[in-house]
Every structure is written in structure tokens, then in C-alpha cells.
Amino acid sequence: MIPAAFDYHRPTDMAGVLSLLSEHGDDARVMAGGHSLIPLMKLRMADVPHLIDLQDVEGLSGIDVGETIRIGAMVTQADIIDHTGLTASAPILREAALQIADPQVRYMGTVGGNVANGDPGNDMPGLMQCLDAQFTLVGPDGERTVPARDFYEAAYMTERGDEEVLTSVSFAAPKGGYAYEKQKRKIGDYATAASAVQMTKDGGTCTSASIAMTNLSDTPIFSENAGAALAGSTVDETAIKAAVAAALADIDPTEDNRGPVAFKMHVAGVILTRAITRAWSRA
Amino acid sequence: MKDDVQSSDDRRASLKGLGSSRKRVEDARFTQGKGNYVDDIKLDGMLFGDFVRTPYAHARIKSIKTEEALKVPGVLAVLTAADLEPLGLHWMPTLAGDKQMVLADGKVLYQGQEVAFVVATDRYAAADGIEAVEVDYEELPVITDPFEALKTDVVLREDLEPGADGAHGPRKHPNHIFTWEAGEKETTEQVIDAAEVVAEEMVYYHRVHPCPLETCGCVASMDKVNGKLTLYGTFQAPHAIRTVVSLISGIEEHNIRVVSPDIGGGFGNKVGAYPGYVCSVVASIVTGKPVKWIEDRMDNLMTTAFARDYWMKGKISATKEGKITGLWCHTTADHGGFDACADPTKFPAGFMNICTGSYDIPTAYLAVDGVYTNKAPGGVAYRCSFRVTEAAYFIERMIEVLAIELNMDAAELRRINFIKKEQFPYNSALGWEYDSGDYHTAWDKALNAVGYDDLRKEQAQRLEDFKAGKTRKLLGIGLSHFTEIVGAGPVKNCDILGLGMFDSCEIRIHPTGSAIARLGTISQGQGHATTFAQILASEIGLPADSITVEEGDTDTAPYGLGTYGSRSTPVAGAATAMAGRKIRAKAQMIAAFLLEVHDDDVEFDVDRFVVKGAPEKFKTMKEIAFAAYNQAIPGIEPGLEAVSYYDPPNMTYPFGAYICVMELDVDTGEHEIRQFYALDDCGTRINPMIIEGQVHGGVTEALAIAMGQEIAYDELGNVKTGTLMDFFLPTAWETPHYTTDHTVTPSPHHPIGAKGVGESPNVGGVPAFSNAVHDAFRPFGLRHAHMPHDHWRVWKIANDLGLHS
Structure with missing residues (x-):
């Protein structure tokens, strides 16, 4: 649990970050909260000769709430939990953040780190897919945005280039009912299964549903078919079963200490059913 | 005045x-x-040592190259078995009469075993040095199943002569360590064969780890001027460590000072002697400087002293009315690569022969076979007296299985079989003299306190609701009445390495x-x-x-x-x-x-x-x-x-009645502890607040063991649970509220009548939690399912019983 030697950099602006990244290429990694990267370095599973700490970089820590919500990459889970404007506008964020790790980790862990790392166990990527968020990336060729739903390629593999930095996430203020439902073995654990659901309603009919699943494949899974199964329905038992069946067809869990595949498939269905039921009750 | x-x-x-x-x-x-913990100790010029550990569970070592490591800035020395051999320190005696490699001598027997010791000016340099040591391994077939170990041609311990006796008598197979027996075999088998009712079950108590918050470590400081060795360390038995160090190093005992500073939890993990201690001492002698060695969490979970790993096959017989007539148990004990159990010498399976529990069982027989496998050594008493928690879990499960066989309430079955107050001092069929007890009083008090009859009514209603589709949660009532045997012990039959246990x-x-x-x-x-x-x-x-x-x-x-x-x-x-x-x-x-x-x-x-x-x-x-x-x-x-x-004239026999009320979600396998009641009788109570704290801590460790904690291996002998992400250590979030209670039955032979309490809650708690899970599924035909009862295993119980269709 002792990392190899590394150089620690602490630039104060994005230009400084980008110049370090272009200078050191693969040998450099940016660090936000460090709660994924530092353990990997201590286990010597990540070789990072140049560590670039983002905490002094200007402009990465704001939360803007309007029709579009923008959250800076260095905003912590604790900031999300404490932000009343954000909670009023997009309450699913607080509900999800409260289920991430424990208070000590939430004071350090950031939105940017959580979404950019590409760890299938992280909760924010699926949530961002549910919200159809856009990720802003800054690199040597300037700024671009990538939809959360297109960002994840495989475990720890994302659309982000080695010389790019994820600076913020943004999404339209969600409407309707919401739920983030997560089963975990204990505090601090990744999900056995988790799902994020946003639903809108007109009269007794569901007008739209967005569903994403966490830690049930090597990437977060946005299940378009699951949402489609609910849209236009009255969200009765048949519709929920159809949505669950669609979501289960999209996921591909693997066996680990949390349990075998059959268990995870079963629990994924239960958790999603609960999430849909709760989101619908709030719609 | x-x-x-x-x-x-x-x-x-x-x-x-x-x-x-x-x-x-x-x-x-x-x-x-x-x-002031051992890692707080800083001495002038202190060096730091750390281990190269094998990634393989069973392999021959073809070569160890240290040249590159010695070039790493700050690295001063790399010790291997070849360096220790001239000193006779490449192997060391274990507390169980076996011997253990200090550094890998030709082969390795479990993942994480110590291969080389890197000594450096600080722990960062030591860690870099470890990376630079090149070890060439030839992989060997891995045996992780103790039953397989007794059949295979693969010999794990090539250092032992295959046919020769071990420290505890004849060995039946090269991977067999000992057979230990208590009670009457033939009579017991006759009683069971002739009995009106017999219940049979294989009860596995899985491998766990004491996992103290502070890991093991030491600082060795050899003063070459006055010839005095000072060894600071996480020692639960500092005096015994001094004697052991003297015996294996040849340094006279008056020239050795062993100091246990503040210790951050032991739970049995810090009883034994570890290669880190020996290597630190040698490194200090070689360098003339103090040398510190501190385990990290993964080292601790993977290599120093595990606990349990007992496969207990049992038969219990009774009359139709439920009076128990006999108990038979055969245990296969997985000891890992070396027999490093910490038990009194004459008790290679500890006090497993307390497995008749709180019950008046006239005839009983116990046999334990110790077996080598490609797992870490240990087998320590994790918050229990030697193997008492295994014994208590076994009998408390067998009672439940017998209750199913008899179609009887398990509380009533216990009541009619308890040793009666007037029977004490009571001589058990497996050889102990229970000093005192009043089980019926404790049991009735416990059942009244939780409202047992009403709980059973509620449970029946819940079952109806479940069958009617109104709920997906079952209610389990977990009963446990345990008898401990602690306070080892009388010098006439209790010693460790020949040292009487006064x-x-x-x-x-x-x-x-x-x-x-x-x-x-x-x-x-x-x-x-x-x-x-x-x-x-x-x-x-x-x-x-x-x-x-x-x-x-x-x-x-x-x-x-x-x-x-x-x-x-x-x-x-x-x-x-x-x-x-x-x-x-x-x-x-x-x-x-x-x-x-x-x-x-x-x-x-x-x-x-x-x-x-x-x-x-x-x-x-x-x-x-x-x-x-x-x-x-x-x-x-x-x-x-x-x-x-x-020198105590007898052991003491604390006892208690624990009841756990648990809700179980059949769809997710999640549990919620609704109520946990713990009545302890530890004789005279010295400090009720500390007793309560001990009970809270011990029940929490019991919760961990029953509901999730395990050291699991894959078929290649890789430890699957080597970090606290996967090894369950409960926090406040997972820990329920506990209600504590007591009766007082003083020990008749102890000067103040006290019996000890620190370990009772772990001994009694595990069966209470486990029995609650079993009790919830009893109406659907569940007899027994192995711990830990984590989410997927509880889900699997429900799934196997058809509750998901």
C-alpha cells in the first residue's frame, strides 16, 4: 500500500494542466478527489509518474442552476447534498449522492472524478445517462461536448482523450418524478445493482421515462427500450414488467463477491421495479 | 474526622x-x-522492513534475484531463507507443535507467504525494493479443499516425513496433521443407531479473520553494546513471546525485553509469532539499528492468523419427546499451510469438546482431523476461547435441526435439555466439569423479555401474509443459549509451548x-x-x-x-x-x-x-x-x-441467552435486525459499563461473521476478500441496537466469582444471527445453509426453496 515515487503538480489554470498533459502524455494523470486514483497508485496498479492535482484550477467548482444545470468537475458529493437550489431543481442528484460511500468520502469525491474515471461501479455515470447530460471536455484542440450516453466504452475506457480534461457536466433541469435506488452490501460499497429513473406524467399516463443502470455491465447502461416500455403506459404491472425485461436484456453483469449472475439479474429487476414505482409515485 | x-x-x-x-x-x-501504538514508536536511525510475498498459493521457488533491489536508493539488505539458514532461523516453531517457514524455503504454500525481507531506510524505499526483487516460481497444483487434501497425491509439506507422527500423534496422509478424539465412540454410535429420532447435518463454520483495526507489527532494537534486545510489538502474550524469541534466537531471556505498547484490538490475531518479528530481529542484529515492520491491511487479512474453517459433521439423537440421548461430531479442520493454531498443547482442536453446549447429553463423541491446505496458517481463537465459538455454533445449529426433526419449538427443546441448576458442578460426556450455571432462569428471563410467544404469533401471521402475497419479507427468530469455557487454564492440563497457563x-x-x-x-x-x-x-x-x-x-x-x-x-x-x-x-x-x-x-x-x-x-x-x-x-x-x-483450579463457564429478531427480504437477500437481546451471565460483574461495551463489540463481530465476513479463496488459492471493500467490517451504519441484560451466577472457585465476558457475545451471537436466518425459512423446508448469510446467499436460500417463482 505504498505508491511508487511520483511528481506532484498543482497548476492554477487549465492552460497549465493542458501543458503538463501534453508534456508528459501517458505518464500524467489528473486527479480530482483522488478516491479512485490514489488507492490504485497505492496498490501499484496505476503507474502515474506525474500527478496533476486539479484543486487549485480556477473555474471547476461552481453549480449553476437554471433551465440548464451545470456542475463543475470539482464539485464534491457533499456540495451536491448541501445545495438547496440544485436539490429543488434536480432532487435525484441528492438522493444518489447520499448513497455514495460515506460522509468522509463524499467530502472529497467529486462529480468530475466520478464520471470521468469510467469505473462501472461509480454511481454518477448512470445518473448522468439517465439525465441525458453532456460532458464538457477541454483539450489541446479546445473544448467539445460528449453526451454521457456516448461517453463510456468499457471499464475505465471512455471517449476522453489522454490529453483532455473533463471540466463540467450539464443537463436540462429534469421534470417529473425521480428515484435513485441502490442495493449495496454495506456502507462504502459499490452497488450490487442500482438504477436511476426519471419519469414524466400527463394525467394517468407516463409521457416519458429515462432509465439507466449502474454496476451491471462494464459500463453504465442507458436502456432506451426500458424507457420506451413505460412511455405511453399507465405504469401498471404489465408495463413495469416490460420495462424491467427490456432493461435486463441490456445489462450483462459478471459474478463477483457480491454474487453470481443469476442473483444480480434478479436483484437488478427488483431494484429497477422499486425505482420505477417510487419515481412514478413522485411524478 | x-x-x-x-x-x-x-x-x-x-x-x-x-x-x-x-x-x-x-x-x-x-x-x-x-x-502509543507500535507504529508510533520512532527510534534513532530506525530502518523499515517489508516483505516480498508470493502471488502464487503453491509454487516451487527456482530463484530469487536481489541485485536490482539492492540498487534501489535506501535499500540496505534483502534477506532470504538462504541468509537465515546459517542462523537456523529460516524456520520457526509454531504454537501448535508444528514448524513454519520464516522465509520461503524452496517452496511457498499460500498466497501472500513471506519470500524475502527488504530492509531500507524508510518504508517507501522498502516498497520500491520489494518491486525490484525478482522471484522465479514454478507453479504447483493448488489444494484449497481440505477433503481433497486428504485424497490427493499432491504433497504440500515436503519437509515432513510422510509416515512420521506429528506433534499430536499419527498422521493418516501426507497432508493430514492430527486426529484428536474425545468421548466414547462406540457407545455414542450405538445410542444414535438405536435412537427414536436422529438429526444429521454438515455444519460449516467458514474461514474468517479477526481483523483488528491496528494490524500486526513490531520494532526490534538490538543494542550491540550491552547485548540487549528490545522488541516492541503487537503481542497479546508478551512474556511468551520473550521466551519464544529466546528459545529460537539463543539470546538469554534476561537480555530480551518485550514491550506491548497500546494495542488496537487483538481478537486472537496477535497471539502467535510471525515471520515479521523474526526478520525484524535478525535485521536489527545484522544492521545494528532498530528495524520496524508493520503489516498493511492486505498483509493482515491474507497472511496473519485466520480463524475457524471447521467442517463439522454432526448427528444428534433424541427420544420422541425431545430428550437428547447422544451427540456425535466429526470435524475436518482446515489449518492452511502450517499448523499455527494457538491452542494449549494438549488441545490441538482447542476446547471443541465443549460442543455438548448447555445441554445434559449423556453420551457424546468428537473427532477432529487437522488438514494442511494451500491457505494461510492460523486457526486462532477470534474473540473466543479456543474453538469454543465453533463448538457453540455447531450445537446451536444441531439443536435447531433436531427441533425440525421433532417438529418442536426450538426454545422448548432447549428448555427440556438444559443442565439443571442442581446438577452443577456438572461433568460433561466430553470431559469437562462445568463449574456453575442456572440456564433455566436465564432462558425464561430472555424469552419473557422479548415476548417470545407474541413473536411466534406475529411470525405466523407474517407467514400467512407472505403466502397471500401481501409482503415479501419473512420474520426470523434466532435463538441461542451458549456455554463458554474460558480462563485457560489449570497448569495440570493447560500449557503453551510447555509454559503453564497461570x-x-x-x-x-x-x-x-x-x-x-x-x-x-x-x-x-x-x-x-x-x-x-x-x-x-x-x-x-x-x-x-x-x-x-x-x-x-x-x-x-x-x-x-x-x-x-x-x-x-x-x-x-x-x-x-x-x-x-x-x-x-x-x-x-x-x-x-x-x-x-x-x-x-x-x-x-x-x-x-x-x-x-x-x-x-x-x-x-x-x-x-x-x-x-x-x-x-x-x-x-x-x-x-x-x-x-x-493457577486456576478449573476453567470458568460463562453462559448466556441471546435472541435475534430479523426481517429478511426474500427478493434482495437483505436483512434488518429488528431486535437483538443479549443476556450474559459472567458471574460477578466488575464493571457493568465495560461489560456492556464488551457485549456490544462482540455481538457486532458476531453480526459480521454471520452476515457477511469471510476469507474466501478461488480454486487457484487467490484470496478473494483481501481488502475491506470485500471483507465485511461493520460500521455504525450496519450495526443494530442491542439490548443487554444479565443474571449473576458466581463462579464457585474464582476468588471473586468472576468468569470473563469479552468473548461470550461472539460465541453466542453468531448462532443467534444464523438461527434467525434459518428460522425465517424453516416453514419452507430449510434445514441448514452455510454462513455467511450475505445478500446473495440468503437470496439463494429463497431461490432454492422456490420463493421467487
Whole structure:
């Protein structure tokens, strides 16, 4: 649990970050909260000769709430939990953040780190897919945005280039009912299964549903078919079963200490059913 | 004097002696970050050592190349078995009569085994040095299943002559360690064959780890000028460690000082001797500088002393009315690569023969086969007396299975089979003399406290609701009545490495009426400095607040066998009381002299000696202490000191009744503990607050074990649960509320009637949690399912019973 030697950099602006990244290429990694990267370095599973700490970089820590919500990459889970404007506008964020790790980790862990790392166990990527968020990336060729739903390629593999930095996430203020439902073995654990659901309603009919699943494949899974199964329905038992069946067809869990595949498939269905039921009750 | 008008009750209360919920004197430093743990020790010029460990569970070592490591800045030395061999230190004796490699000698037997020891100027350099050591391995077939180990041609321990006896008798197979038996085989089998009802089950108590918050470590400092070795470390038995170090190093025992500083939890993990200790000592001798070695969490979970891993096949027989007639048990014990269990020498399976539990079982037989596998060595008593938790889990599961067979309420089945109060002292079929007990009183109190009959009605209603589709949660009522055997132990049959398991206390009363007491034990969080002062306060009439308790420094403390197996109060606590009585006897003579009466004409009254029939004539213990140092008393030496080495006449037998009420979600496998009631009878209660804390801690560890904690291996012998992400250590979030209660049945042979309590809650808690899970599914036909009852395994129970279709 002792990392190899590394150089620690602490630039104060994005230009400084980008110049370090272009200078050191693969040998450099940016660090936000460090709660994924530092353990990997201590286990010597990540070789990072140049560590670039983002905490002094200007402009990465704001939360803007309007029709579009923008959250800076260095905003912590604790900031999300404490932000009343954000909670009023997009309450699913607080509900999800409260289920991430424990208070000590939430004071350090950031939105940017959580979404950019590409760890299938992280909760924010699926949530961002549910919200159809856009990720802003800054690199040597300037700024671009990538939809959360297109960002994840495989475990720890994302659309982000080695010389790019994820600076913020943004999404339209969600409407309707919401739920983030997560089963975990204990505090601090990744999900056995988790799902994020946003639903809108007109009269007794569901007008739209967005569903994403966490830690049930090597990437977060946005299940378009699951949402489609609910849209236009009255969200009765048949519709929920159809949505669950669609979501289960999209996921591909693997066996680990949390349990075998059959268990995870079963629990994924239960958790999603609960999430849909709760989101619908709030719609 | 104002003192004159104080009632004896007031004076007694001001002593804060037996029965006082005195606040822990240790906590001021612990809560302010002022504890002094081994990793806080920093000596001038101190070096740091760390291990190259094998990634393979079974492999031959073809070569070890250290040249590159020695080029790493800060790396001073790399020790291998070849370096230790000329000193005869490449192997070391284990506490179980086996021997263990200090550094891999030709092969490795489990993942994480120590291969080379890198010594460097700091721990970062040591870690870099480890990376640079090149080891060439040839993989060998891996055996992780103890049953497979007894059939395979793969020989794990090539150092042992295949046909030769082991430390505990004949070996049946090259991977077999010992067979240990208790009770009557033939009679028991006859009784079971002829019985009206027999229940049979294989009960596996899975491999777990004590996982103290502070891992193991040491600082070895060899002073080459005066030839004295000082070894600071996380030792639950510092005096025994001194003797072991002397025996294997050849350094005379007076030249070795072993110090256990503050210890952050032990739970059995810190009883044994580890390669890190030997390598640190050697490195200090070689370099002439102090050398520190501290495990990280993964090292600790993967290599130092696991616990349990017992496969217990059982048969229990009864009459149709439920009177138990016989118990049979065959245990296959997975000891890993070396037999490094920490048990008294004559008990290679510990006190597993307490497995008749709280019940009057006339005939019983137990056999235990110890087996080598490609897993880490250990087999320590994790918050229990030697193998007592395995025994208690076994019998408490067998009782439940028998209740199913008899179609009987499990509480009632227990009641009709308990040993009766008037049967004590009770001789069990497997050879123990239970000193005291009153099980029926405790049981009835527990059942009443939880409202047992109403709970059963609620459970029946819940079952109906479940079948009607109104709920997906089942209700389980987990019962457990356990009997512990602690306080090892009588020297006539208890020793470790030939050292009798007595313990000791030495007391010095200072002239102004305060005192210091030193003991052969060592607190790892138990609060000895608080409770032993209380024992003494009641014995010698000086306030507990005026008594310092010191342990853990072998240069100052009297010899003792240390703290594990709930032995501190039964053995060292007894020594403390006996030493106190010696003080009091001398004080009586001094008081009689001062009061100018005969010795027999004064009597002890809380904190003073009074003249019989003239209570206004007295001398307080404080006055007597001063007189001991300033008066020339004919026929009495000056000073007021005493020492006692206590050899207990018997073990003590704490018991308790635990009940767990649990909700189980059949779809997710999640559980919720709705109620946990713990009644403990530990005899005389020294400090009720500390008892309550001990119970909370022990039940929480029981919760961990029953509901999730495990050291699991894959088929290649890789540890799957080597970090706290996967190894379940409960936090406040997972820990339920506990209700504690007690009865008091003093031990008849212990000077103050105390029995020990630290481990009872783990022994009794595990079956209570596990039985709650089983009880919830009993109506659907579940007989037994192995722990841990984590989410997926509970889900699997439900799935196998068809509850998801």
C-alpha cells in the first residue's frame, strides 16, 4: 500500500494542466478527489509518474442552476447534498449522492472524478445517462461536448482523450418524478445493482421515462427500450414488467463477491421495479 | 474526622470497586489521539522492513534475484531463507507443535507467504525494493479443499516425513496433521443407531479473520553494546513471546525485553509469532539499528492468523419427546499451510469438546482431523476461547435441526435439555466439569423479555401474509443459549509451548496510600487498567482512582501467559484478588499493632481495619500504608507489597441467552435486525459499563461473521476478500441496537466469582444471527445453509426453496 515515487503538480489554470498533459502524455494523470486514483497508485496498479492535482484550477467548482444545470468537475458529493437550489431543481442528484460511500468520502469525491474515471461501479455515470447530460471536455484542440450516453466504452475506457480534461457536466433541469435506488452490501460499497429513473406524467399516463443502470455491465447502461416500455403506459404491472425485461436484456453483469449472475439479474429487476414505482409515485 | 460519619456504603462507593460503572481510565488518551501504538514508536536511525510475498498459493521457488533491489536508493539488505539458514532461523516453531517457514524455503504454500525481507531506510524505499526483487516460481497444483487434501497425491509439506507422527500423534496422509478424539465412540454410535429420532447435518463454520483495526507489527532494537534486545510489538502474550524469541534466537531471556505498547484490538490475531518479528530481529542484529515492520491491511487479512474453517459433521439423537440421548461430531479442520493454531498443547482442536453446549447429553463423541491446505496458517481463537465459538455454533445449529426433526419449538427443546441448576458442578460426556450455571432462569428471563410467544404469533401471521402475497419479507427468530469455557487454564492440563497457563499480579502500595499493580496480561482495548484497579480497590480498600495498572513490559511485569481466550479476568483477575488479600493480611497485622490489639481483634471494613465491637477505633488503609513505611513494627518487614501467581483450579463457564429478531427480504437477500437481546451471565460483574461495551463489540463481530465476513479463496488459492471493500467490517451504519441484560451466577472457585465476558457475545451471537436466518425459512423446508448469510446467499436460500417463482 505504498505508491511508487511520483511528481506532484498543482497548476492554477487549465492552460497549465493542458501543458503538463501534453508534456508528459501517458505518464500524467489528473486527479480530482483522488478516491479512485490514489488507492490504485497505492496498490501499484496505476503507474502515474506525474500527478496533476486539479484543486487549485480556477473555474471547476461552481453549480449553476437554471433551465440548464451545470456542475463543475470539482464539485464534491457533499456540495451536491448541501445545495438547496440544485436539490429543488434536480432532487435525484441528492438522493444518489447520499448513497455514495460515506460522509468522509463524499467530502472529497467529486462529480468530475466520478464520471470521468469510467469505473462501472461509480454511481454518477448512470445518473448522468439517465439525465441525458453532456460532458464538457477541454483539450489541446479546445473544448467539445460528449453526451454521457456516448461517453463510456468499457471499464475505465471512455471517449476522453489522454490529453483532455473533463471540466463540467450539464443537463436540462429534469421534470417529473425521480428515484435513485441502490442495493449495496454495506456502507462504502459499490452497488450490487442500482438504477436511476426519471419519469414524466400527463394525467394517468407516463409521457416519458429515462432509465439507466449502474454496476451491471462494464459500463453504465442507458436502456432506451426500458424507457420506451413505460412511455405511453399507465405504469401498471404489465408495463413495469416490460420495462424491467427490456432493461435486463441490456445489462450483462459478471459474478463477483457480491454474487453470481443469476442473483444480480434478479436483484437488478427488483431494484429497477422499486425505482420505477417510487419515481412514478413522485411524478 | 469527617470520615467518621460516612456510612460504609458511601465509603464503598467512593472506592469505585467491584460493581461500579467506573469510566475507563484509558479513554482520555485514546479519545485525544495520545495513545502509543507500535507504529508510533520512532527510534534513532530506525530502518523499515517489508516483505516480498508470493502471488502464487503453491509454487516451487527456482530463484530469487536481489541485485536490482539492492540498487534501489535506501535499500540496505534483502534477506532470504538462504541468509537465515546459517542462523537456523529460516524456520520457526509454531504454537501448535508444528514448524513454519520464516522465509520461503524452496517452496511457498499460500498466497501472500513471506519470500524475502527488504530492509531500507524508510518504508517507501522498502516498497520500491520489494518491486525490484525478482522471484522465479514454478507453479504447483493448488489444494484449497481440505477433503481433497486428504485424497490427493499432491504433497504440500515436503519437509515432513510422510509416515512420521506429528506433534499430536499419527498422521493418516501426507497432508493430514492430527486426529484428536474425545468421548466414547462406540457407545455414542450405538445410542444414535438405536435412537427414536436422529438429526444429521454438515455444519460449516467458514474461514474468517479477526481483523483488528491496528494490524500486526513490531520494532526490534538490538543494542550491540550491552547485548540487549528490545522488541516492541503487537503481542497479546508478551512474556511468551520473550521466551519464544529466546528459545529460537539463543539470546538469554534476561537480555530480551518485550514491550506491548497500546494495542488496537487483538481478537486472537496477535497471539502467535510471525515471520515479521523474526526478520525484524535478525535485521536489527545484522544492521545494528532498530528495524520496524508493520503489516498493511492486505498483509493482515491474507497472511496473519485466520480463524475457524471447521467442517463439522454432526448427528444428534433424541427420544420422541425431545430428550437428547447422544451427540456425535466429526470435524475436518482446515489449518492452511502450517499448523499455527494457538491452542494449549494438549488441545490441538482447542476446547471443541465443549460442543455438548448447555445441554445434559449423556453420551457424546468428537473427532477432529487437522488438514494442511494451500491457505494461510492460523486457526486462532477470534474473540473466543479456543474453538469454543465453533463448538457453540455447531450445537446451536444441531439443536435447531433436531427441533425440525421433532417438529418442536426450538426454545422448548432447549428448555427440556438444559443442565439443571442442581446438577452443577456438572461433568460433561466430553470431559469437562462445568463449574456453575442456572440456564433455566436465564432462558425464561430472555424469552419473557422479548415476548417470545407474541413473536411466534406475529411470525405466523407474517407467514400467512407472505403466502397471500401481501409482503415479501419473512420474520426470523434466532435463538441461542451458549456455554463458554474460558480462563485457560489449570497448569495440570493447560500449557503453551510447555509454559503453564497461570497468570500473575504484583502489587506495590506506596507510602501515601496509592498503588501500582502489574500483571502478566495485556489489554488490547478490554480496559484492564480500569477493571483490575476495581478488583483491587474492593480487596485492599484504596480507591481505584489511586491505583495504576501496568502491563506489557516484560522487564517490569510479572510473568504471565497474556490476554486471549477470555482468560484475563478468570486468571489474572484472580491473581489480582489473591495478591490483594496478601496485602490485606499484612495490613491487618500492621493495624493491630497500631491499635494495640491482637491481630484477631481487628476486622476489615471496606477501606479500614476496625477493632471488633469498637467501630470508632480503626486505622484506614491509607494510614496503614504510611505506617508500613515509617514504623518499626516488631516481626514485620517494612513496605507493603505482594505478588501472586494464580493457577486456576478449573476453567470458568460463562453462559448466556441471546435472541435475534430479523426481517429478511426474500427478493434482495437483505436483512434488518429488528431486535437483538443479549443476556450474559459472567458471574460477578466488575464493571457493568465495560461489560456492556464488551457485549456490544462482540455481538457486532458476531453480526459480521454471520452476515457477511469471510476469507474466501478461488480454486487457484487467490484470496478473494483481501481488502475491506470485500471483507465485511461493520460500521455504525450496519450495526443494530442491542439490548443487554444479565443474571449473576458466581463462579464457585474464582476468588471473586468472576468468569470473563469479552468473548461470550461472539460465541453466542453468531448462532443467534444464523438461527434467525434459518428460522425465517424453516416453514419452507430449510434445514441448514452455510454462513455467511450475505445478500446473495440468503437470496439463494429463497431461490432454492422456490420463493421467487
